[in-house]
Amino acid sequence: MKIGLVGFAGSGKTSVFNTMTGLDVPTAFGGELRLGAVRVPDERIDALSRIFSPKKTTYAEVTFCDVPGEHGSEKKGLSTRALQQIREQDALCLVLRDFMNPALDTDPDPMRDLEAFQLECTFADLDLVERRLERMKKEPGPKPELGSFELMKRVLEEGRPLRTVPAAELDREPLRGYGFLTDRPLLVALNRDESRASQPMAADLAERIAALHGEGLVLSASVEAEIGGLEPADQIAFLQDLGLTESALTRFIRTAYHLLDLISFFTVGADEVRAWTIRRGMNARQAAGRIHSDLERGFIRAEVLPYAVFMQYGSEHAVKEAGKLQVEGKDYVVSDGDILHIRFNV
Ligand SMILES: Nc1nc2c(ncn2[C@@H]2O[C@H](COP(=O)(O)OP(=O)(O)O)[C@@H](O)[C@H]2O)c(=O)[nH]1
Numbered sequence: 001m002k003i004g005l006v007g008f009a010g011s012g013k014t015s016v017f018n019t020m021t022g023l024d025v026p027t028a029f030g031g032e033l034r035l036g037a038v039r040v041p042d043e044r045i046d047a048l049s050r051i052f053s054p055k056k057t058t059y060a061e062v063t064f065c066d067v068p069g070e071h072g073s074e075k076k077g078l079s080t081r082a083l084q085q086i087r088e089q090d091a092l093c094l095v096l097r098d099f100m101n102p103a104l105d106t107d108p109d110p111m112r113d114l115e116a117f118q119l120e121c122t123f124a125d126l127d128l129v130e131r132r133l134e135r136m137k138k139e140p141g142p143k144p145e146l147g148s149f150e151l152m153k154r155v156l157e158e159g160r161p162l163r164t165v166p167a168a169e170l171d172r173e174p175l176r177g178y179g180f181l182t183d184r185p186l187l188v189a190l191n192r193d194e195s196r197a198s199q200p201m202a203a204d205l206a207e208r209i210a211a212l213h214g215e216g217l218v219l220s221a222s223v224e225a226e227i228g229g230l231e232p233a234d235q236i237a238f239l240q241d242l243g244l245t246e247s248a249l250t251r252f253i254r255t256a257y258h259l260l261d262l263i264s265f266f267t268v269g270a271d272e273v274r275a276w277t278i279r280r281g282m283n284a285r286q287a288a289g290r291i292h293s294d295l296e297r298g299f300i301r302a303e304v305l306p307y308a309v310f311m312q313y314g315s316e317h318a319v320k321e322a323g324k325l326q327v328e329g330k331d332y333v334v335s336d337g338d339i340l341h342i343r344f345n346v
């Protein structure tokens, strides 16, 4: 699962990528595509780790990808290669510039950049849809996808992203291989300079993002970079000076995680407290398979302990005494925050 940091050159993608991954990629224009694993902060794991004092604590991770977003041949728009790289991402995080960048000759205008990006993605999708429709017309025999493609053409011609079409109206399953850009989950990060980091997003921009069925948030890559280099005690004072209460990074990473429809279940013990990532809707047996294929193959049952219940009783023993331990079969749909013990036999 990859989340692509996308957008135009100079918007701060590499800066955001560096603060999240702790890497130190040069923030020059262009550059290469980079991948970085990012730990998903989770207070529940912090709390479980305090209780179990395990030898090892493991957080969930997501992969972020810094997509250079080079311009096309006419020095504007995105190049074919950039669009192809964006197509390979599971979710898109559009970084919009809202600070003066001396290397660019235009003032920041996030709405302009949002519309430009949205338009490029729409054209790229429309191009795919139209070409496929042309081919379908020439092919003999049944065309089960015709209705879907005609619907997508109408939606895109109206300037709407495909992600706004409800699942009941468009069957995504046969469309997976196409990699439609406007169907990807979208997170819009407005990248501000320090002085305006605490101001909320302008209402018109927030409304536009909502209309595109995206999620929006404000951050400042330069603030995040500075926080990263400070001692914890200094971090709070630094944030307060800027009118902020917390780093935006935690919220950013968590939002991206949920955008992918990912949830975490936990395993606990003296050796390790660990968060595991699954897609929402997976059952106990599939979840067991994330831990080890033996657990999936030899699955017998899952002992389930929702995090909130565990915290209410304070220990596994107390939960059992109270008769609150759930014993579930393979079809049980795992919830975010479930603590699982898989019983298996191979
Ligand atoms: N003032 C300010 N400058 C930033 C911020 N984020 C990035 N920059 C600067 O903008 C320039 C381009 O940033 P970079 O991360 O390379 O953008 P990219 O082309 O989207 O990867 C660099 O000089 C950064 O230092 C920010 O939040 N505030």
Ligand SMILES: [Mg+2]
Binding pocket: 013, 014, 015, 027, 028, 029, 030, 031, 068
């Ligand atoms: Mg860059």
